[in-house]
Amino acid sequence: AKVWKQTQAFDGVPKLNDFILEEETLPGLQENEILVEALYLSLDPYFRLLASPDQSLPGEQVARVLQSKSPEYPVGSLVCAHLGWRSHTVVNVTTPRVFGTTVDLINEVPGLSPSLWLGTVGMPGVTAYLSFFEHCDPKPGEVLVVTAASGAVGSIVGQLAKHKGLTVIGLAGSNEKCDYIRDLGFDHAINYKTEDISKALDLVAPSGVDIYFDNVGGEIADIAYGKLRDYGRVLICGLISDYNKSPKELEKVTNWNKVILFKQLTIKGFMIFHSKNLAEFPRVRQEIVTLIQKGQLQTKEHVTDGFDKMPAAFIELFTGSNFGKAVVKA
Ligand code: NDP
Numbered sequence: 001a002k003v004w005k006q007t008q009a010f011d012g013v014p015k016l017n018d019f020i021l022e023e024e025t026l027p028g029l030q031e032n033e034i035l036v037e038a039l040y041l042s043l044d045p046y047f048r049l050l051a052s053p054d055q056s057l058p059g060e061q062v063a064r065v066l067q068s069k070s071p072e073y074p075v076g077s078l079v080c081a082h083l084g085w086r087s088h089t090v091v092n093v094t095t096p097r098v099f100g101t102t103v104d105l106i107n108e109v110p111g112l113s114p115s116l117w118l119g120t121v122g123m124p125g126v127t128a129y130l131s132f133f134e135h136c137d138p139k140p141g142e143v144l145v146v147t148a149a150s151g152a153v154g155s156i157v158g159q160l161a162k163h164k165g166l167t168v169i170g171l172a173g174s175n176e177k178c179d180y181i182r183d184l185g186f187d188h189a190i191n192y193k194t195e196d197i198s199k200a201l202d203l204v205a206p207s208g209v210d211i212y213f214d215n216v217g218g219e220i221a222d223i224a225y226g227k228l229r230d231y232g233r234v235l236i237c238g239l240i241s242d243y244n245k246s247p248k249e250l251e252k253v254t255n256w257n258k259v260i261l262f263k264q265l266t267i268k269g270f271m272i273f274h275s276k277n278l279a280e281f282p283r284v285r286q287e288i289v290t291l292i293q294k295g296q297l298q299t300k301e302h303v304t305d306g307f308d309k310m311p312a313a314f315i316e317l318f319t320g321s322n323f324g325k326a327v328v329k330a
Helices: 114-118 123-135 154-163 175-184 197-204 218-226 257-263 281-293 307-319
Strands: 002-006 019-023 033-042 060-068 078-082 088-092 143-146 167-172 188-191 209-214 228-236 266-269 301-305 325-329
Touching: 002 307, 019 307, 033 078, 033 114, 033 307, 060 114, 078 114, 114 301, 114 325, 123 154, 123 228, 123 281, 143 154, 154 167, 154 175, 154 209, 167 175, 167 197, 175 188, 188 197, 197 218, 209 218, 218 228, 228 257, 301 307, 307 325
Parallel strands: 143 167, 143 209, 167 188, 209 228, 228 266, 301 325
Antiparallel strands: 002 019, 033 060, 033 088, 033 325, 060 078
8 A cells, every 4th residue: 555644743834745655565354344445535624733743644535445344345335434645445344433434335426426525525515514504594685705715615605605595705815716606606706815805895795794604714814703794603614824823823813802792793613523513414415416416516626636646735725726625536
């Protein structure tokens, strides 16, 4: 098996020499074990927070069963599981994996690439669906702002909000990404790298914002909080602009307590890898598949070819070079 390992703790944005590719000999199969080969590997911003040189690199992959000593996982079937940055893995299907997840059999859907089980039909899609519908209390006519809007989570949140009848404003890091989210049906797109975010928001949402769906944190979140109306809601999903900062750089924390009090805001955090949310996967996945099949949900993937490109493709998440859900085709 080929296995990517971390050579040293990340310092700022991850670098290529933080990773090393090694060869590993795999053991023979025991009862309840399967040998799988990675077809697609997921790259997600949260790896930056979890990865450490003492552990194997985290992450889900879609893999094909090559050998099996478990009748439920026949040779040739496809699985989706947290197996890390590995080309081949021997895995016990009865032992819970990281976060208590399992090795899920993929029921292939004609017309849908199995790689989508890492994106819209998987962790980011289910995150978007659950956190938007169950924690944002959205009502038709309200104004929603979402950041990292062209990405795996943000693009789905925006589309779901449009279907629900909200006015949707997306922030993204290039004109191309802004054009893409407008094509998806977003009402407004703001290029946060070239535009004055505060003025742009005042222009497109003169009466303020009801829901801020935060994927990035930092200065953009500061500005967005300031635009919330009374009884506004914030869903904190991700803080990618902070992930590469040192503890010292994170010391400057804005004190929002007064604003939260006076505007009577509701602020919710959401973590997909919580048992309560993991239990919702089968139901939500089916609902997402139905929306895709009805043509009501568009998906976009950013596919990098080659297992040897894992580190480079991961680093792209923090430069914004990925355009859609980042996956590697092994
Ligand atoms: P994306 O597909 O959106 O890729 C990451 C994007 O983030 C980049 O393309 C870039 O887009 C943007 N970005 C990177 N650095 C910065 C920065 N410094 N400031 C602003 N934007 C930046 O990734 P995901 O959709 O997978 O993840 C989005 C967020 O959701 C992340 O914060 C992630 O951790 C979080 N998340 C949380 C989950 C949960 O359970 N709470 C589950 C899944 C994801 P651009 O070019 O527009 O800047």
